[in-house]
Amino acid sequence: MTDRHPGFSTLAVHAGAQPDPTTGARATPIYQTTSFVFNDADHAASLFGLQAFGNIYTRIGNPTNAVLEERVAALEGGTAALAVASGHAAQVVVFQQLLMPGDEIIAARKLYGGSINQFTHAFKSFGWNVAWADSDDIASFERAVTPHTKAIFIESIANPSGSITDIEAIAAVARKAGVPLIVDNTLATPYLIRPIDHGADIVVHSLTKFLGGHGNSLGGIIVDAGTFDWSKDNKYPMLSEPRPEYHGIKLQETFGNFAFAIACRVLGLRDLGPALSPFNAFMILTGIETLPLRMQKHCENAKAVAEFLAGHPKVAAVNYAGLASDRYNNLARKYAPKGAGAVFTFSLKDGYDAGVNLVSNLKLFSHLANVGDTRSLVIHPASTTHSQLDDAAKVKSGAAPDVVRLSIGIEDKEDLIADLEQALTA
Amino acid sequence: MNHDAYDDNYIRAILNSVKSIAMVGASPVNVRPSYFAFKYLAQRGYDMIPVNPGHVGKSLLGKPFVAQLADIDRPIDMIDIFRNSSHIMPVVDEALKLSPLPKVIWMQLGARDDAAAEKAEAAGVKVVMNRCPKIEYGRLSSEISWMGVNSRTLSSKRAPIPTQGMRLSLNRMSVGGGETAASDRAAKNKSEP
Ligand SMILES: Cc1ncc(COP(=O)(O)O)c(C=O)c1O
Numbered sequence: 110m111t112d113r114h115p116g117f118s119t120l121a122v123h124a125g126a127q128p129d130p131t132t133g134a135r136a137t138p139i140y141q142t143t144s145f146v147f148n149d150a151d152h153a154a155s156l157f158g159l160q161a162f163g164n165i166y167t168r169i170g171n172p173t174n175a176v177l178e179e180r181v182a183a184l185e186g187g188t189a190a191l192a193v194a195s196g197h198a199a200q201v202v203v204f205q206q207l208l209m210p211g212d213e214i215i216a217a218r219k220l221y222g223g224s225i226n227q228f229t230h231a232f233k234s235f236g237w238n239v240a241w242a243d244s245d246d247i248a249s250f251e252r253a254v255t256p257h258t259k260a261i262f263i264e265s266i267a268n269p270s271g272s273i274t275d276i277e278a279i280a281a282v283a284r285k286a287g288v289p290l291i292v293d294n295t296l297a298t299p300y301l302i303r304p305i306d307h308g309a310d311i312v313v314h315s316l317t318k319f320l321g322g323h324g325n326s327l328g329g330i331i332v333d334a335g336t337f338d339w340s341k342d343n344k345y346p347m348l349s350e351p352r353p354e355y356h357g358i359k360l361q362e363t364f365g366n367f368a369f370a371i372a373c374r375v376l377g378l379r380d381l382g383p384a385l386s387p388f389n390a391f392m393i394l395t396g397i398e399t400l401p402l403r404m405q406k407h408c409e410n411a412k413a414v415a416e417f418l419a420g421h422p423k424v425a426a427v428n429y430a431g432l433a434s435d436r437y438n439n440l441a442r443k444y445a446p447k448g449a450g451a452v453f454t455f456s457l458k459d460g461y462d463a464g465v466n467l468v469s470n471l472k473l474f475s476h477l478a479n480v481g482d483t484r485s486l487v488i489h490p491a492s493t494t495h496s497q498l499d500d501a502a503k504v505k506s507g508a509a510p511d512v513v514r515l516s517i518g519i520e521d522k523e524d525l526i527a528d529l530e531q532a533l534t535a
Numbered sequence: 536m537n538h539d540a541y542d543d544n545y546i547r548a549i550l551n552s553v554k555s556i557a558m559v560g561a562s563p564v565n566v567r568p569s570y571f572a573f574k575y576l577a578q579r580g581y582d583m584i585p586v587n588p589g590h591v592g593k594s595l596l597g598k599p600f601v602a603q604l605a606d607i608d609r610p611i612d613m614i615d616i617f618r619n620s621s622h623i624m625p626v627v628d629e630a631l632k633l634s635p636l637p638k639v640i641w642m643q644l645g646a647r648d649d650a651a652a653e654k655a656e657a658a659g660v661k662v663v664m665n666r667c668p669k670i671e672y673g674r675l676s677s678e679i680s681w682m683g684v685n686s687r688t689l690s691s692k693r694a695p696i697p698t699q700g701m702r703l704s705l706n707r708m709s710v711g712g713g714e715t716a717a718s719d720r721a722a723k724n725k726s727e728p
Pocket residue numbers: 195196197198221223224264268293295296314315316317318327328329479480
């Protein structure tokens with residue numbers, strides 16, 4: 110029998126999970142335990158010394174979380190993954206493996222506002238610097254490369270603007286600079302875009318959004334593509350040099366093409382501590398089983414709503430890459446042929462005040478700071494998620510003051526359109 | 536034989552059939568990858584023989600070191616070479632002088648010598664390059680999934696309860712890459728200029 114390659118929907122249901130060896134339970138059990146017994150002293154020492162695979166303590170790993178990790182790794186086409194407490198935790202853990210004080214990253218300006226804050230303020234206190242570049246101008250990434258550059262960070266589909274990033278072009282810049290490309294694939298999910306196929310070395314997610322998909326659990330994940338050679342120079346000592354934490358083990362030499370995921374676990378998660386609750390892992394896993402079905406419906410609804418808004422007399426502009434007239438439509442056709450996602454922005458002819466009125470008149474859309482829920486959501490980014498930016502930076506990140514962001518759910522699209530219609534005319 | 540990507544069934548058949556493994560370049564230092572792999576495979580029930588001329592007179596987990604393959608007193612099913620690519624050929628030459636011949640020559644993660652592989656294959660010996668038997672065993676038995684690693688296997692069957700020293704079942708139905716081949720493809724694209 111030769112190997113068969115299962116499809117995406119099969120992996121979404123099965124990857125990483127098998128009937129529980131002890132009880133035969135078919136759904137993945139919630140291993141709600143802090144710790145795991147050792148067989149004997151040698152087993153304990155082997156686990157602590159990274160000589161054996163196994164469970165020690167839930168801050169470092171947990172069997173429920175492991176199923177989630179393997180599943181997302183399989184969906185993204187990576188070698189391994191590490192689940193953590195939130196999308197933001199995933200970013201901190203990734204950069205802690207790559208950066209020393211004085212090092213730099215290059216990040217796209219079009220990012221989730223929380224990530225812009227994290228990079229600008231929190232990272233400054235670690236001595237990590239950010240150079241900003243413009244995803245619509247690939248040369249701006251090249252110009253930003255310095256001898257201190259250690260990584261490039263982009264979003265596949267940017268929040269809030271819904272614009273599509275030319276991942277392959279930026280991957281080429283990263284390759285030339287000899288640094289890994291990190292892609293936040295939260296808004297696309299691997300169902301729409303698989304960044305590793307386009308040259309990403311590391312993929313991160315806020316599982317809180319479409320992957321979990323039901324607005325009930327925070328989580329984050331780091332996927333190792335297994336593509337980057339960490340030992341080709343001495344830029345990444347966490348992976349290439351003997352680790353004093355583990356009596357001199359070199360992680361890439363020992364773990365090969367999943368060494369980055371191991372570093373994130375045994376250096377990052379172990380020492381920084383943002384572990385994911387097994388209960389949240391279970392909720393997110395259950396969500397992932399229906400990811401393909403939900404994403405199809407999210408995208409179908411989003412396109413219908415965007416088309417409705419684009420034809421409405423009170424609407425000034427709709428930024429949805431799935432519309433043929435959108436400036437990102439060509440990139441959407443290339444990178445996300447199944448759909449351009451379900452988060453996008455639009456602006457009203459009567460400006461900021463009309464946007465505020467619209468939000469308060471909506472009856473079905475929930476006004477809150479999240480995306481990727483089964484429910485449709487609305488927010489005004491300039492006064493909330495992106496409020497800490499100055500006006501110029503707001504415009505550059507796709508959150509101009511007159512812009513309203515929608516995250517389209519999986520309700521009936523006719524009801525969503527009717528709600529927007531009544532709110533626009535109220 | 537394509538040495539860029541191996542079918543799971545090729546690796547599984549090797550790990551299921553070999554019983555004795557000589558590890559060339561085994562280190563007694565307990566943070567070296569060879570030590571990890573030696574210990575892991577010994578615990579899975581393989582008859583392990585450490586080969587390293589620098590440590591003759593000592594033993595590794597109770598197994599005495601030998602200086603060279605020719606010094607081993609019993610037939611060896613597999614030779615696992617823990618040396619870098621430039622030191623592979625002499626070991627393969629040594630291995631091909633053994634009688635009976637080994638069934639498998641395995642070169643560790645990071646090690647690859649296509650000329651040596653061709654020579655071994657011409658003599659009827661199976662070859663694996665740039666892989667770790669510990670990682671492959673852990674992957675195919677899904678034990679490595681505890682570490683969030685993509686095992687690239689699926690199963691609706693209950694796995695045996697893992698206990699120390701027991702050989703985990705390698706016989707999960709393999710459904711191959713689950714498109715994990717994407718990472719191999721990406722790695723290849725990267726190495727092109
Ligand atoms: C694109 C993107 N990345 C990262 C995050 C941060 O994720 P979390 O809230 O799970 O920390 C968010 C949250 O809104 C996001 O939209």
